[in-house]
Amino acid sequence: MRDFRYLRERMVRDHIAARGVADERVLAAMRAVPRHEFVPAHLRTQAYSDHALPIAGGQTISQPYVVARMTELLAVEPAHSVLEIGTGTGYQTAILALLARRVYSLERVPELAREAIARMRGLGYDNVKIQVFDGTVGWSEVAPFDRILVTAGAPAPPQPLLDQLAPGGRMVIPEGDRQTQRLMVYEKDAAGGVRASAHEPVAFVPLVGRHGWDAE
Numbered sequence: 001m002r003d004f005r006y007l008r009e010r011m012v013r014d015h016i017a018a019r020g021v022a023d024e025r026v027l028a029a030m031r032a033v034p035r036h037e038f039v040p041a042h043l044r045t046q047a048y049s050d051h052a053l054p055i056a057g058g059q060t061i062s063q064p065y066v067v068a069r070m071t072e073l074l075a076v077e078p079a080h081s082v083l084e085i086g087t088g089t090g091y092q093t094a095i096l097a098l099l100a101r102r103v104y105s106l107e108r109v110p111e112l113a114r115e116a117i118a119r120m121r122g123l124g125y126d127n128v129k130i131q132v133f134d135g136t137v138g139w140s141e142v143a144p145f146d147r148i149l150v151t152a153g154a155p156a157p158p159q160p161l162l163d164q165l166a167p168g169g170r171m172v173i174p175e176g177d178r179q180t181q182r183l184m185v186y187e188k189d190a191a192g193g194v195r196a197s198a199h200e201p202v203a204f205v206p207l208v209g210r211h212g213w214d215a216e
Helices: 004-019 022-032 041-047 063-075 091-099 110-122 161-163
Strands: 081-085 100-106 127-131 145-150 163-174 181-188 194-202
Touching: 004 022, 004 063, 022 063, 022 091, 063 091, 063 145, 063 163, 063 181, 063 194, 081 091, 091 100, 091 110, 091 127, 100 110, 110 127, 161 163
Parallel strands: 081 100, 081 145, 100 127, 145 163
Antiparallel strands: 163 181, 181 194
């Protein structure tokens, strides 16, 4: 039997902290969440390698460093309500669940959403609510959100998500073309103005939806 705890610690030490992620709460969450539970069974031996892995629906589970870096940029606090766009298998969702008061997550692929809901229940992440919906229109019924994290590449920040961001809130989103993007951080001030800052290049699957890319 593989020592997943050791592999997880090595992942955090060698692939995340060594590359500059310094937020101790983020590092602790990355140490705590069993990534091998969120990857397809035949890929479990690769769960703690620092690269993305394929999952159902033509989607991916993101590279651990990118998960940690995006979470650090999001700057989640314990009292925050967080909206995640793109649940996937729920790995990033679980990281957020350890950092926030409440996590709402939208997934457009029903199979992934069903499996993620069961996984959250099985692993005891009880402050998470997942729904099948077009993430580009957000979740207005439970808005506003202190933080919004988008885990797919968008051509531009969807306006509904900016509208659902609370004053003082922050959104992290990969922005660019269908193949390559750059991490962008949008911050909303108390008056509703939005300031953007650009960070490192990334490569995500496209954000498909009414305010994203068309499905191919």
